[in-house]
Amino acid sequence: MESLCPWRSAEVHFRRHVHHNPQQQQQHGVACLRVQSGHAPGRSRLGKQGSESDSHLDVAPPGAQPAPGRTGEPLSPGLGSPTPHGAESPTADGCWHGVSRIGEYLLVGNVIPGHTCRALHTLSGEELVCKVYDVRNYRDLMEAHYRLAPHRNINPVADILLGDQWAYLLYEASREDLHAYVRSCRHLPEDEAARLFGQVLVAVAHCHAAGVVLRDLKLRKFVFRDTFRTELKLESLEDAFVLSDDGGIKDGGGDDSLSDKHGCPAYVSPEILSTGTGGTYSGRAADMWSLGVMLYTMLVGRYPFQDAEPAALFHKIRRGQFTLPEGLSSRARCLVRSLLRRDPAERLSAQQALEHPWFQEANVGTLVRTSGQREQDIVDQLVPDINSDIMGQAFYG
Known part of the structure; x- marks a missing residue:
């Protein structure tokens, strides 16, 4: 396992872990997939300062072919859309309103691509901020993180969940601007x-x-x-x-x-x-x-x-x-x-x-x-x- 300094690599391949949730599979036809982490549930703490060698993550050089995951599944996982959790169905613009769930997180408020919403981890209760992007170009948005070493005065990416259409980037919660x-x-x-x-x-x-x-x-x-x-x-x-x-x-x-x-x-x-x-x-x-x-x-x-x-x-x-x-x-x-x-x-x-x-x-x-x-x-x-x-x-x- 390499010492984690993922943002210096041009390609970061995340291992996935399939959580079998019959209700979600029935509603969306997909299993709920997320980044596997060795830290507190639901967190990979990719941007934290210092070595994070216990996260399950492979760093591959540019152009390298993805290796199979620990259980044989391919990397670059797909993740279902947020599951309504006492909320309305998605509107015509692809937004969810109220409270929805993605992986082990509850998303609170309007889940709108390009915007932020609150995220609560269902097991630890930790509050984060979630930003939603098109999964096809989220790596371009993350390019600066790939280049930079972790720094205390730069907000780290705590977790990344990839779906078929959207990428969910989770950051540490912050206070007043x-x-x-x-x-x-x-x-x-x-x-x-x-x-x-x-x-x-x-x-x-x-x-x-x-x-x-x-x-x-x-x-x-x-x-x-x-x-x-x-x-x-x-x-x-x-x-x-x-x-x-x-x-x-x-x-x-x-x-x-x-x-x-x-x-x-x-x-x-x-x-x-x-x-x-x-x-x-x-x-x-x-x-x-x-x-x-x-x-x-x-x-x-x-x-x-x-x-x-x-x-x-x-x-x-x-x-x-x-x-x-x-x-x-x-x-x-x-x-x-x-x-x-x-x-x-x-x-x-x-x-x-x-x-x-x-x-x-x-x-x-x-x-x-x-x-x-x-x-x-x-x-x-x-x-x-x-x-x-x-x-x-x-x-x-």
Whole structure:
């Protein structure tokens, strides 16, 4: 049994275990199949940090022929559709509503392809998050996980269940996202912002060093691991782009040119807006601009560039002019400006940003708390509700 580091392999073959459930077979004509795990029931913990050598999983090189399973069945199992569990039948769009069951999990809420729902393990009672994808392209969505080594600040995939039509990816459950937290706090004191933003940078640096560009970076992509809101993790890698290994991409080098325009309007970099058809831009540098927008918003309580009209918003971003309140420390202002530079070549890398003196400055949080801002000024700086604001919508050029 190989030590588990599955995300570095181009092909991961899962052994299946057939659970004979006459009721499910009668309703769907298939047996319920799932990933076999040596951990707690229903879990393979593929993304956990450290060695997970007891999971039943084979790592095969690209192009290798699948070997038979332990009981002789082929790999690449099929899994039936969710079984209604006191819920309605699937609607015309292929969705299930209410409570349904897949393998050893109860799926709570609307099970909609491309969206998330709650998942409860029927034996352990553990709560997870389930995302449903077309089984034909789920491996493309998982490519960034294949490239990256496990990391504490990146949400691991806990289990994968494959069906004839859908793939069910289960992630560890998380708490409030960073956008909601900043909105509830109005803005963060510098000491807290430094602690949280440092974790964001560590996750991004880990991805960039492995040749993974995250593209759609924003506050909402980072969620809290704990109820005390002290530990952050990147919720998902589904929008990431994996660079080619050619040209020394590993360890943060090589060509990271991208041509697609993918992201969120409030966080999109000026070079993406200015790149014409067929033009390219640096993927890592564009990520760093988005991080600059995140840091500004955490410290100030509003986006550096705002407008209800997309055209006006993009004009402000292209100009790259923004203001910083006087209450911020000089080192915080320096870091924000070093990330929000119009010229991508002048921006700090993720690793350089981690070495910035702001993270070593002591008691910086008191500077914001005693900045003397009027209450009305602070209210005006609230982060907009992304459910009703153009700033939180997806951007595709």
